[in-house]
Each structure stands twice: as C-alpha cells, then as structure tokens.
Amino acid sequence: MKLALIAIALLAVGFAGIAIKIWGKKNGEFAGTCASNNPIFNKEGEPCSFCGARPDEKCLAEEKE
Incomplete structure (x- = not known):
C-alpha cells in the first residue's frame, strides 16, 4: 500500500x-516536438513523420502557427 x-x-x-x-x-505548446528528428533515434536520416523536417533542419511545425 x-x-x-x-x-x-x-x-x-x-x-x-x-x-x-x-x-x-506561449500557446501552451512544447518547442521542438520532433522526437523522430533526433539523429540518435533516426539512423537512416528519414524526415520527421510529424512535420517533414530532415534531421539537420529545425522542426517545421513551429513555423506553421
């Protein structure tokens, strides 16, 4: 117990x-929400499944607001 x-x-x-x-x-959102964009997790260099950013690019979801 x-x-x-x-x-x-x-x-x-x-x-x-x-x-x-x-x-x-601001606006209740986290900055840099692309965990799949992390080069440690993304060994093949695929774009982020959320915003389409490459591992060497900044998360594009922040700019869409």
Whole structure:
C-alpha cells in the first residue's frame, strides 16, 4: 500500500510539472516536438513523420502557427 501511494505521488508530481510547463509556454505548446528528428533515434536520416523536417533542419511545425 505504501509503495502504491509513493508511485501515485510521483506520477502526480510528473503531471503537475508537465502542466506547469504547458501553462508557462506561449500557446501552451512544447518547442521542438520532433522526437523522430533526433539523429540518435533516426539512423537512416528519414524526415520527421510529424512535420517533414530532415534531421539537420529545425522542426517545421513551429513555423506553421
């Protein structure tokens, strides 16, 4: 029971941190949301499945606003 309460408390802290970050950002969006554009994860150099940016380019989703 004690372990379950600790796990729930840690999850609550995590969700609160994300909520505070979204609240503090302009338009409530994260900058650079293209995780698939990371060269560590994208070994073949494929474009981002979200915005189409290449690994050496900036996320194009930020510019569409």
